[in-house]
Amino acid sequence: MLSLKDIAKQAGVSTSTVSRVLNGKKYINAEKRAQILKLIQETGYVPNKAARDMVMKRSFTVGIIIPITFNMFQRQLFSVIERSLSSFGYHTEVFFIALDGSGVKECLDRLKAENLDGVIMLHEIKSPLFYEYTAQSGLPVVSTLCNIDNIPTVKTDDKQAAAEAVNHLIGLGHRKIGLICGGGFSFGNSRMEAYYDTLAAAGIERNENRVVCVQQYSSEFGMYGMRELLLRGRDFSALFAASDELAIGAIRVLKDEGIRVPEDISVIGFDDIEISNYFIPRITTIHQPIKEIGDHAALSLHRRISGGINIDPEIIIPHKMIIRESTRSMAR
């Protein structure tokens, strides 16, 4: 494989000169620059990343922390972020982590070994070790979707959005509103709080019998959630599912039980993943602008890496309620 030295030799200049043109430094004779560029072009020389990383003590790559449960929403977000990051010149490497906090040690070792430029989190990490390390090493981190102490965040306003979702249901005349929620994480908690608050504000009595927390935000767990709810007695005319995937699982179970959506029960989801607009019925949901969230996260991280301007610790991306077919008025 060609090295910088080879190019220098062929061009009859020193390695420093070649390095300078490679890095677009000033003060290079225009002719020489052109000639060297031409040579690089012709030979197809590409600088060795490892060598460059080593001497520059950075890797030009950012890590993306993804839970192994990797749901559809996160998958879409991942791909947006990767593209955005790459437009800034970063490579990206994925770090799958278990939600129970195991494997954090390995994750940290990789972080240390690789000299990442930064990290974007698609999900919370529970282990404090992680935050100790990033804080102490000064590794730039931005999280998406969830609030974490001292970590800048790009997200929608979960409480506000969830309140709108519940209010949509209330506005449709529903009073008995169920909730299926993923437990234990910041955004899940926000959505649940908003659910309770909104009902209270509407003067609807709190009924925990209509609430179930499942472990993941997937369709599979949506099924579990709905089965549980049904088992407790079918005492609700509407459901707020904390994610579209949860909603899909729930609707699946309802369908199997011969309960129609939205005729018998209205269901509203959250996220607006692609499939929601194809599902039968099309799912009413809260749209989280994946593109904007991803782009802002990438930009925010880039700024931090570049030691740039002091950026807001929290960027709120406006959500939007999308009313489709899975909810309808009780009046009938």
Next chain:
Amino acid sequence: MLSLKDIAKQAGVSTSTVSRVLNGKKYINAEKRAQILKLIQETGYVPNKAARDMVMKRSFTVGIIIPITFNMFQRQLFSVIERSLSSFGYHTEVFFIALDGSGVKECLDRLKAENLDGVIMLHEIKSPLFYEYTAQSGLPVVSTLCNIDNIPTVKTDDKQAAAEAVNHLIGLGHRKIGLICGGGFSFGNSRMEAYYDTLAAAGIERNENRVVCVQQYSSEFGMYGMRELLLRGRDFSALFAASDELAIGAIRVLKDEGIRVPEDISVIGFDDIEISNYFIPRITTIHQPIKEIGDHAALSLHRRISGGINIDPEIIIPHKMIIRESTRSMAR
């Protein structure tokens, strides 16, 4: 950041000794090894990847080529492959590429720069430049899902599977069977060929009016495909969609037109993505064992990288037809 030299100094040994214990070499005094290990443990030292990569002239990372259209099936496969690769000690880096062949140059430059250990392709690349490079540089490549000349492949038997799908429909009494297919790629072509062959074998006349090729395998294009088919006149009682996402889009359009699946039209998909078992109706499809495909691909690449045993150029993973709710007998 701690370096190997620091550890050596603290341990009162030479850097080579530390390097040796780090790499699990033989012929090291057991006590010394233990002592050094302990020191590493205590200090939290982790070797610098860039330095190691440089001197070893490899990166311990493999690239995964993903089309920017990144569909659900590929997303699932990607995550399986990443996990599997990581169990062999590889990192993975994604390479998103446009299907039209633009951006191959950048892709190649990255490949050159990074000294990847290998590459796994989730999709065909059209540009010959890519194959020239991999062949000439000896970079190990394995492709999944599609056949590419001189590249080892892990996939299901598309023709056989598609034939089964079509035969399932025929067995149900359908004679007028439509096809929505993504065009231009090896697996699409195989599935289409099988469609024609199977109909011919059943003595059903070829009717290209019932066939439409769309550009992508997504639900959106499934909608386009079905609209086109309907526009040509509703002259079919069953549909073979070359992917589940295509099927979902097609069913969506049918539903909007008031045409019932499976009562009026049977639809069979391909892939068995997660959502297919939650969709309403649950989609009859050909199951591609994502886990096996991913694991075999990772293992096969690992063997090639390790310069191991001569491995089959093509690994065929058995598929399975999953009969669910979107197809039914014509008899009525």
Next chain:
DNA sequence: ATGAAAGCGCTAACAT
């Protein structure tokens, strides 16, 4: 504007 030289953190002969 350019070259010489040092050095990033590691591995791998080569000695011993």
Next chain:
DNA sequence: ATGTTAGCGCTTTCAT
């Protein structure tokens, strides 16, 4: 079994 030495391919002072 262990230390010494020489790079790997690049960037970056420091001279000039």
